[in-house]
Amino acid sequence: MTTLAAESSSILEQELSVVILLAVAAGIALLVRRIKVPFTVALVVVGLVLAFFPDFIDLDISSELILGILVPPLLFEAVLHLPWPRLKADLGPILMIAIGGTLIGTFLVGYAMRDWVGLPWLAALAFGALISATDPVAVIALFKSLGVNKRLAVLVEGESLFNDAVAVVIFNLALGAAAAGETLTWGHGIEEFFIVGLGGLAVGLTLGYIVSELILEAVDDPLIETSTTLALAYGSYVVAESFGTIFGIEDLHLSGILAVVAAGLMVGNIGLNNTSPSTRVSLESFWELLTFLVNSFIFLLIGIQIDVTDLSTDIPDIAIAIGVVLVIRLMLVYGINWLHGLIQKDRKVPVEYRHVAFWGGLRGAISLALALTLAESPAFTEEVGETIKLMTFGVVLFTLIVQGTTIGTLISRLGLSGKSASEEDQQRHQALIYARRAGRRELERLGHEGVLFREMADAMTQTYDEQIEENTEHLGQHFVSHPELEISMLVAARRDALLAEQSALLDLGRRGLASSEVVHELSVDLDHRVAALELLEERWESDSVFPDVHSREEGPH
Amino acid sequence: MGGEVVYVSWGGTGQGEAVRAAVDRAGEAGQKLRYLAILDDDQFGELSPALAEAVRSELDWLLHAQLRMVNLQTEVAVQPIIDIRQGDVEEIIVAVVQDAGSQLILLGAPLPTDPRAARRQSIDELVDALREQTGAAVEIVGPES
Secondary structure, X not given: OHHHHHHHHHHHHHHHHHHHHHHHHHHHHHHOOOOOOOXXXXXXXXXXXXXXXXXXXXXXXXXHHHHHHHHHHHHHHHHHOOOHHHHHHOHHHHHHHHHHHHHHHHHHHHHHHHHHOOOOHHHHHHHHHHOOXXXXXXHHHHHHHHOOXXXXXXXXHHHHHHHHHHHHHHHHHHHHHHHOOOOOOHHHHHHHHHHHHHHHHHHHHHHHHHHHHHHHHHOOOHHHHHHHHHHHHHHHHHHHHOHHHHOOOOOOOOOHHHHHHHHHHHHHHOHHHHOOHHHHHHHHHHHHHHHHHHHHHHHHHXXXXXXXXXXXXXXXXXXXXXXXXXXXXXXHHHHHHHHHHHHOHHHOOOHHHHHHHHHOOOEOHHHHHHHHHHHHOOOOOHHHHHHHHHHHHHHHHHHHHHHHHHHHHHHHHOOOOOOOXXXXXXXXXXXXXXXXHHHHHHHHHHHHOOOOOHHHHHHHHHHHHHXXXXXXXXXXXXXXXXXXXXXXXXXXXXXXXXXHHHHHHHHHHHOOOOOHHHHHHHHHHHHHHHHHHHHHHHHHHHHHOOOOOOOOEEOOO | OOOEEEEEEEOXXXXXXXXXXXXXXXXXXOOXXXXXXXXXXXXXXXXXXXXXXXXXXXHHHHHHHHHHHHHHHOOOOOOOEEEEEEEOHHHHHHHHHHHHOOOXXXXXXXXXXXXXXXXXXXXXXHHHHHHHHHOXXXXXXXXXX
16 A cells, blocks of 8 residues: 555656646746747756756656657657658758768767777767767757748758667667677678668658558548557657567667658658548647647756756866867768768758758757666766766757857858848738738728727728838839849748638538548648649749859850 | 740749849840740659649749739730740750740749759850750840849
């Protein structure tokens, strides 16, 4: 009875902690609307403060919790909205930096840490791997709010998805070798790397295909389909990580992260096309909510985990780690993109994007989880584990707080923010016309219904008319001075019109005026149109990023 | 000059200013205008059939809207023929210009930065190649032209 009561009390305490974290996250989400700080950065800062009250939050934070429970849904949701044609178009630079860059970076950081911090080689290598995993959550959220070119978002997000997997594989190899008291040989390392990586991809692609083509195609039920995608996100991770146990092959682990990425890509690019529009809306809403919750937990937990007073005990090593990580990231981002530019000239990554890729290479949950794994592992001494943990926390904190709060300014200074002053001015006038027309309609209604006497309603609507006329005139002149805005407005208006068509179709279906088959067929066509518009817009955007040739005329000779 | 003026944009929609300039140019020459929009293989080469069809259809929709807008804004009203094709940029331009017997090719600026979509190392090289193969005059029209 006593044990049961103690367990129940512990569960209640953990539940209370979760409730507190949820409330804190909601409060921060409200707050960041008023202050210009990325949501995730604000979460970390509040987490740092919460860490001073250890009794306040009673949660067992382990690497398994982060890697096994929190990371899979985040990765799954990130790839769910990553169109394959767009990813494929930039697969060259993404894989070069995610695989080549992570491998080279791991070794360079490893050498520096061995020589300058005095870590054993395999521990230094493990640190090099874990600190190579970038976490783009804060940066991607910023991209969305600043209206940054989608190609840049795909490059940053794509790199992160694949380098997470590469980092985990190298980390596990180094940790495994240290635990077994062996050295890590190149041959063994490369062999393992391919088995684990390709195996993980195969598991994810297979499970993703089954769910997309069999379940999502055959069933039209938002609850079943949403639950299935949730099961797939976790299932692909678990099956890949436990592949050896499931199929009786001793010590065989495949990459769970790559399995989740592959499964998410299948569902996002095939599965979602097999669902009805209403299911798709439910499914996307569910994943949006889950991502918000998981991100909130992860970044609060990062803050809670980092004890600032502990960090102060090892400032020299942390400073070395931050410096080394920054310098090596700089070398890799510029070096590899330069090399890629020579190989694939038609998809050269613009210099401005390289600046953002360098400074936007924040570190987060994966680095933290792997550092905790290493600190808990008997492979290294407690002192080594603690040093690596503190250096990781230091780097994560620096990148999130220093780089995370300044990357927005960098994007704006580089002119990559989609919303230029002229575009903002255009949107302001459009918004005023839209709002004032709504106000006018309301006054007209009140006048018509006799709530306002006619003369008053007429006088007020005429005042609105004058204002609307002024805004419309200004907008017309605006396009004459800024012709470059014309296409983006045309595309934005077309997208809005397509979404309105989609909404009207759903409404028709709900009211029973069109069969679900007809609604589905037309909605799929609209989905394709929206995707097509994005492709056209992306091509147009990528062309308009650069200065261009003008003013030449050539006649036949 | 006989036939029609061929205005070319590739890699998505053309810039409004370039389209207006092309319409004016065709109006001045008293010729028909063919709006040749090329979906280059680099970006649109390997789409699923449904998505490829949607891309063509959306591009057609946008170009019609854009041309209607240009016609409403300019004094010269021309009714261009919209011609959307997919494949190698240079080959398509040459084929269309030869079929139409055009003597004037207008390339819509800003040109895609990547002239390699047309297998050339620079826009100048592309312009020279088009001139040589078609015998037509080649102009770049659009912002700052």
